[in-house]
Amino acid sequence: METVMELKNLVKQYEGFRLDNVNITLPKGSIMGFVGENGAGKSTTIKLILNLIHRDSGAVTVFGLDNIKDERQIKEDIGVVLDESSFPDNMNAASVGKIMRHIYKNWDSAVYAGRLQAFALPPEKPVKDYSRGMKMKLSIAVALSHKAKLLILDEATSGLDPIVRDEILDIFMEFIQDEEHSIFLSSHIISDLEKIDDYITFIHKGKILFSEPKDDLIYRYGVLKCTAQEYETVDKSVVKGCRKNRFGVETLVLREEMPAGYTVDPASIEDIMLFMIRGDEK
Amino acid sequence: MKGLLIKDLLAIKRQGRIILAMLVFYVIYAAAFRNISMLSGMIVMLCAMMPITAMAYDEKCKWDKYALAMPIPRKTVVLSKYLFGILLDAAGVTAVIPFSMAISFFTKAFVLKDILLTSAVVGGLALVFLALILPVMFKFGVEKGRLLMMLAIFVPVALVMIAAKLGIQAPSEQTVKLLMFSAPAAVAAMLFASYKISAAIYAKKEF
Amino acid sequence: MDIIISNASEKPIYEQITAQIKSQILAGKLKAGEMLPSMRLLAKELRISVITTKRAYEDLERDGFVESVAGKGSFVACQNTEFIREEHLRMAEEYLTKAIDTAKMTAVTLDELIEMLTMLYKGDE
Numbered sequence: 362m363e364t365v366m367e368l369k370n371l372v373k374q375y376e377g378f379r380l381d382n383v384n385i386t387l388p389k390g391s392i393m394g395f396v397g398e399n400g401a402g403k404s405t406t407i408k409l410i411l412n413l414i415h416r417d418s419g420a421v422t423v424f425g426l427d428n429i430k431d432e433r434q435i436k437e438d439i440g441v442v443l444d445e446s447s448f449p450d451n452m453n454a455a456s457v458g459k460i461m462r463h464i465y466k467n468w469d470s471a472v473y474a475g476r477l478q479a480f481a482l483p484p485e486k487p488v489k490d491y492s493r494g495m496k497m498k499l500s501i502a503v504a505l506s507h508k509a510k511l512l513i514l515d516e517a518t519s520g521l522d523p524i525v526r527d528e529i530l531d532i533f534m535e536f537i538q539d540e541e542h543s544i545f546l547s548s549h550i551i552s553d554l555e556k557i558d559d560y561i562t563f564i565h566k567g568k569i570l571f572s573e574p575k576d577d578l579i580y581r582y583g584v585l586k587c588t589a590q591e592y593e594t595v596d597k598s599v600v601k602g603c604r605k606n607r608f609g610v611e612t613l614v615l616r617e618e619m620p621a622g623y624t625v626d627p628a629s630i631e632d633i634m635l636f637m638i639r640g641d642e643k
Numbered sequence: 644m645k646g647l648l649i650k651d652l653l654a655i656k657r658q659g660r661i662i663l664a665m666l667v668f669y670v671i672y673a674a675a676f677r678n679i680s681m682l683s684g685m686i687v688m689l690c691a692m693m694p695i696t697a698m699a700y701d702e703k704c705k706w707d708k709y710a711l712a713m714p715i716p717r718k719t720v721v722l723s724k725y726l727f728g729i730l731l732d733a734a735g736v737t738a739v740i741p742f743s744m745a746i747s748f749f750t751k752a753f754v755l756k757d758i759l760l761t762s763a764v765v766g767g768l769a770l771v772f773l774a775l776i777l778p779v780m781f782k783f784g785v786e787k788g789r790l791l792m793m794l795a796i797f798v799p800v801a802l803v804m805i806a807a808k809l810g811i812q813a814p815s816e817q818t819v820k821l822l823m824f825s826a827p828a829a830v831a832a833m834l835f836a837s838y839k840i841s842a843a844i845y846a847k848k849e850f
Numbered sequence: 851m852d853i854i855i856s857n858a859s860e861k862p863i864y865e866q867i868t869a870q871i872k873s874q875i876l877a878g879k880l881k882a883g884e885m886l887p888s889m890r891l892l893a894k895e896l897r898i899s900v901i902t903t904k905r906a907y908e909d910l911e912r913d914g915f916v917e918s919v920a921g922k923g924s925f926v927a928c929q930n931t932e933f934i935r936e937e938h939l940r941m942a943e944e945y946l947t948k949a950i951d952t953a954k955m956t957a958v959t960l961d962e963l964i965e966m967l968t969m970l971y972k973g974d975e
Contacts, residue, residue, distance in 0.1 A: 391900065411712045413850040436714040447709030449654045449700045456653050463646030464713055534894040557893070559901045574901055580862050627860070 364422075365389040365511055365543045371409055371419035380405050380567045383419070387560070390540035392533065394554045394575075395547035396634065397564035403547040404444075406564070407515045411441065423511065437466055440504025444516035446496035450489035454482050454499055458506075465507035473506035494525040501532060512536060514546040518554075530557060555630045563634060570637060575630065582633055583616040583625035595623075602640025613640060647715070647723035648730075650706075651697040658696055662689050670742050684765050690735030691769035694728040694777065695792070699785040708850040721781065721842045725834065728773045736766040767830050772796075774830075774837035781841045781848075851880065851887065855896060863898055867906035868913075875915055875926055876937060882928045886916065889924075913937075 366387040373380040380402045387393050397403050408414045410421055412432055421428040423435045448457055454477050462468045477484055480498040488496065497517055504512055512533075518526050534557060536542050548554060551561075555575070562572035571578070582601065592603075592610040602613035613636035619625055669685055701707055710720060743758040775795055780788040851874065855866045874880045887895075889903040896903070907924055910916040917927045953963050 408850070413708055413711055415847075415849065433714045433716060436712065439712070441709070441712040443709060443712070445705050445708075447704055447706050449650075449704050449706065451657055452650075452653055456649075460646045460650045460653075463644075463649065464715060466714075530897070534897065537900065538890050538894060540890065556897050557899055559899045575899055576862070576864070576902055576905065627858075 363389040365424060366410070366545065367420075367422045368406070368410065369420045369422075371406065371421065372417045373405055373409060373414065374417055375405075378402070378405075378567060380409070383564070383567075383569055385562055385569065385572055387543055387545055389543055390537070391559040392537060392544040392546070392557055393560040393562060394551060394558040394630075395545060395562050395564065396551050396630070397547075397549065398638070399549055401564045402567045403549075403564060404515055405567075407513060407545075407547060410513065411436075411439075438508070438510045440501075440507070440509030440512045442497070442500045442504050442512070442514040442517040444519065446488065446491070446493075446500065448488045448496075448499070451487050453485050453487050454502075455484040457499065457503065458484075461503055461507070467508040469506055469508065473502060476502035476505055494521050497521060497525070497529070501529065505532075505536065510541055510543070512542070512544045512546070514544070516548060517546065518548055519550055530554070533557065551630050551634075558630075561630055563637070565638060578630065578633060579628060581616060582613055582628040583619070584628045584632055585612050585614045585619070585623055585625050586610070587612075587623070602636025604636070604640050612636075644719055644723055644726070647710070647720065648727060651694070651723070651727050654700045655693050655696050658693065662686075665689065666738070666742075670746070673743070673746055686739050687732060687735040687762070687765045687769045688772075690731040691728055691773055693731045694724045694773065695780060695785060695788070697727060698724065698780055702785050711850060717845050718842050721838065721845050724777060725773070725838050725841075728777070729770065729834075732766050732769050732773075735769075736762045764826075767826050770830050771833055774833040778837055778840045778844060781844045853892070853896060855898070864902050864906040864909065867892075867896075867903065868909045871906070871910060872913070872915055872937065873941075876934055880926050882926050884926045885922075886924045886926065 364386055366385075368383055368385040371380060371383040378400075383402070383406055385393075385395075385406075395403055395406070405414070409416050410423070410428060412428055424438065426435055428435060458470060458473050458477075461473070462470060474484075480495075480502055482495060482499055482502065488499070491499065500517070518529060521529070533544055533546075537544060546554065551558075558575045560573065561575045561578060563570045585595070586609060587595075588609050589605070592612065595612070595614070596618075599615045599618040600612050601615065604611045613628060613633065614625060616625055666686060707720070711717065739762050740758060743762070744755065747755075747758065772795065776788065776792050779791050779795075783791070851871075853867055853870050855863050857863075859866060861869075871880070871886070880886075886892075886907070889907055890900055893900040893903045907916060907918070911918055911924070914933065915927055916924050918924045949963070
């Protein structure tokens with residue numbers, strides 16, 4: 362499997378926070394969800410990929426090229442969507458197109474116009490009159506109009522209503538129809554992306570806790586809900602996280618290892634994350 | 644580069660209308676009081692300030708972060724602000740000349756040579772000002788930079804006033820003529836040095 | 851081709867897809883040589899990950915129901931009757947196991963089950 366992006370032993374030290382030896386491999390043609398709570402290091406990692414901040418050590422390779430030496434070439438083929446709308450207020454979609462034409466070598470005005478229409482973005486309306494969803498769609502329209510092969514999104518869907526999030530999901534799935542295309546998106550809300558992600562990388566306090574195919578994760582783990590008594594009978598080596606309440610126990614367990622007779626519910630990615638971070642009440 | 648310049652132009656469009664209004668005002672003022680230096684001075688200064696206005700807009704909507712995620716080298720971002728300043732400065736100077744000539748035609752107040760000289764001097768001074776202030780803006784941002792900008796205007800003016808009070812002679816016409824001829828080279832050198840400093844500052848900046 | 855997947859089911863999604871495509875092939879709804887939708891298109895329409903559909907197609911190929919031609923796509927393989935029979939037997943065994951598990955939950959005896967099975971089997975005649 363070809364790799365479109367690779368982060369090796371990436372380190373960035375701030376006062377009070379350290380991005381510690383981040384290793385991520387993104388296979389070509391796939392969607393990777395980069396999840397973690399606020400402050401876990403997602404934006405820092407993405408900024409390091411884009412060279413917006415300077416790394417202390419490690420390497421970043423995109424399309425097989427070094428992200429510093431071949432920065433300009435790489436960025437021609439990356440579509441970026443960040444969490445804030447970055448266009449001056451009194452600009453409109455049409456002027457954004459005029460600007461981008463001179464920035465990206467492969468800018469396609471026809472595709473851009475088509476995207477604006479598909480997203481129902483009036484070309485003459487100033488950005489300051491846009492809703493948050495519209496601002497996001499404009500950024501996405503730009504990202505999709507220069508033949509980008511890799512989409513990098515940083516918290517692009519937070520603050521959007523479910524309808525818009527659903528529309529954006531469709532856009533991603535359309536983008537990934539071409540197996541030369543890949544998507545790397547970070548979010549602290551994963552419920553809607555869970556469905557379409559191929560891989561999930563989970564970062565917590567600057568460290569990668571896991572980076573695996575999503576299917577492996579949801580089929581490997583399960584949630585067992587039982588009484589405190591029953592919990593005592595469970596072999597602790599299959600328990601990966603535990604939360605006790607006054608009326609019972611919820612634990613994250615390894616499905617395969619559970620003996621028959623226990624009812625184990627499917628575990629969502631959110632479950633796995635929560636148990637890993639907060640489930641240490643053994 | 645072109646894209647960035649277009650963006651800055653579009654961003655300051657609203658300011659552009661204000662400038663046009665001021666242009667009208669100063670034309671009337673200059674005609675009424677037969678004083679051209681105010682006119683040319685203000686117009687050129689306003690135009691030269693535009694890169695800073697553009698930077699303020701950039702800061703407000705966090706444009707730099709987005710721009711640097713695109714295939715735009717950091718040096719180009721810096722250079723575009725200088726080019727923007729130079730272009731608008733030239734535009735300001737060019738705009739002042741026809742108006743001054745029109746006024747002098749009707750009021751017989753000014754001589755062409757004086758008009759051209761005054762415009763060029765002010766144009767050059769505006770560029771010197773930009774050369775001094777842009778690195779400060781890049782380093783500290785527009786908000787904090789504005790305070791230092793006030794100082795940059797205030798200190799030379801104060802020095803000149805103090806010099807006058809102390810009775811220091813204004814330089815002779817010879818000296819002035821010499822300064823005039825070497826000025827373009829000096830201004831260019833200052834701008835170049837300023838650009839180098841700004842580029843170094845911007846290269847290290849983290850977004 | 852109809853595929854309905856359930857997120858609430860215990861069965862992994864790729865298994866659900868595999869099972870449904872298999873039964874459609876066995877029922878003759880999907881003919882030999884017919885081209886299946888691409889993995890990516892299926893993933894998009896069902897709103898699931900491409901890896902999941904890839905796994906489903908790989909399993910179908912492994913079990914002999916589907917053939918992949920590089921660069922072209924996946925096609926329904928020609929079936930031989932022996933093979934089909936084996937597959938049907940396997941499915942029947944699965945269903946019977948379910949019936950037995952259910953019966954055991956309320957202590958239904960083996961004889962009661964056999965009686966029910968015979969009745970149902972002959973019921974069509």
